[in-house]
Amino acid sequence: MRTDRGIIVDSLGVGIATGTYGVSFGAISTASGLSVLQTCIISLLVFTGASQFAFVGIIASAGNPLTGALTAVLLGSRNLFYGVSLAPKLELDAPGRLASAHFVIDESTAMGVTRTSRRQARLGFYWTGISIFVLWNLMTFVGALAGEAIGDPRTYGLDAAVGAAFLGLLWPRLASWQGRVVAMTGAAVALGLVPFTSAGLPIILGGGTAVLLGLLWKPREPREPA
Amino acid sequence: MTTLWVGIAVMALGCFALKYAGLSVPESVLRHPLTLRAVELIPAGLLGALIAVQAFGAGSSIHVDARLLALGVAAVLLALRVPFLPVVVVAAVVAALVRQL
Numbered sequence: 001m002r003t004d005r006g007i008i009v010d011s012l013g014v015g016i017a018t019g020t021y022g023v024s025f026g027a028i029s030t031a032s033g034l035s036v037l038q039t040c041i042i043s044l045l046v047f048t049g050a051s052q053f054a055f056v057g058i059i060a061s062a063g064n065p066l067t068g069a070l071t072a073v074l075l076g077s078r079n080l081f082y083g084v085s086l087a088p089k090l091e092l093d094a095p096g097r098l099a100s101a102h103f104v105i106d107e108s109t110a111m112g113v114t115r116t117s118r119r120q121a122r123l124g125f126y127w128t129g130i131s132i133f134v135l136w137n138l139m140t141f142v143g144a145l146a147g148e149a150i151g152d153p154r155t156y157g158l159d160a161a162v163g164a165a166f167l168g169l170l171w172p173r174l175a176s177w178q179g180r181v182v183a184m185t186g187a188a189v190a191l192g193l194v195p196f197t198s199a200g201l202p203i204i205l206g207g208g209t210a211v212l213l214g215l216l217w218k219p220r221e222p223r224e225p226a
Numbered sequence: 227m228t229t230l231w232v233g234i235a236v237m238a239l240g241c242f243a244l245k246y247a248g249l250s251v252p253e254s255v256l257r258h259p260l261t262l263r264a265v266e267l268i269p270a271g272l273l274g275a276l277i278a279v280q281a282f283g284a285g286s287s288i289h290v291d292a293r294l295l296a297l298g299v300a301a302v303l304l305a306l307r308v309p310f311l312p313v314v315v316v317a318a319v320v321a322a323l324v325r326q327l
Binding site: 017020050055062065081094167174206 | 256316
């Protein structure tokens with residue numbers, strides 16, 4: 001079993017590695033036309049990377065902000081299940097849940113749920129979640145200023161950086177053949193719809209179709225959520 | 227500009243609600259096998275669609291340009307287990323350089 005100190009060190013390591021990505025979000029966001037204030041508010045109040053990138057990506061392609069918000073919330077649905085696996089480990093009362101919910105993200109969940117005691121689960125969860133939160137927001141601000149100075153996202157290839165960021169987020173899910181098929185289906189349907197629908201919709205419709213087909217196709221024994 | 231703020235507010239509220247509900251809802255409610263599988267598939271489907279539109283989309287038409295090459299380079303780097311941030315930076319640099327040619 002890890003010592004408390006060991007868990008804190010591990011958590012800070014994950015926090016620093018992850019929080020730094022905030023710079024790419026900030027730069028992409030302001031280069032896509034959002035203001036520095038909007039960019040920073042998104043990192044402060046949304047605080048879940050994939051959703052933030054998705055929203056900004058849809059705004060950049062001139063999509064409707066509500067379509068962007070819907071896509072972001074759908075992507076955030078995994079946090080619901082992270083909460084479910086964290087709840088019995090953290091054992092929080094109602095005010096505790098309200099204060100802690102914001103820090104439920106991929107990394108804090110991973111660093112929290114694996115612990116055997118409540119004390120260590122909380123150590124891993126809070127040290128990871130809060131260190132990422134602090135650094136993510138600082139780096140968002142730095143990136144936002146840089147992105148604003150750059151102006152046109154095409155200048156330094158920031159438009160290509162968005163695709164690479166999405167691919168980085170998708171990568172772990174391509175390990176299973178099911179993930180690969182669903183991702184490819186989503187991509188194909190979305191591209192097919194680009195000429196016929198307003199910006200942003202191809203993503204929701206493509207992703208939605210892929211998930212529906214994935215569900216209908218081959219029912220298997222469910223696994224525990226990560 | 228106002229719609230953008232509304233979108234941000236909706237996204238922030240929706241994302242927080244999901245996180246809070248997860249910590250609060252009894253586990254049994256969300257244990258339906260179909261729900262569990264849907265949640266596993268949603269990120270793959272949406273990210274696949276996002277990547278495709280980001281790489282090829284230009285308004286309501288489809289373009290092949292430096293973005294596709296950058297995406298290919300990113301895939302190679304990810305396969306080599308390069309961390310997230312360097313992958314994103316290299317992809318941007320590749321696209322910028324190709325456009326200079």
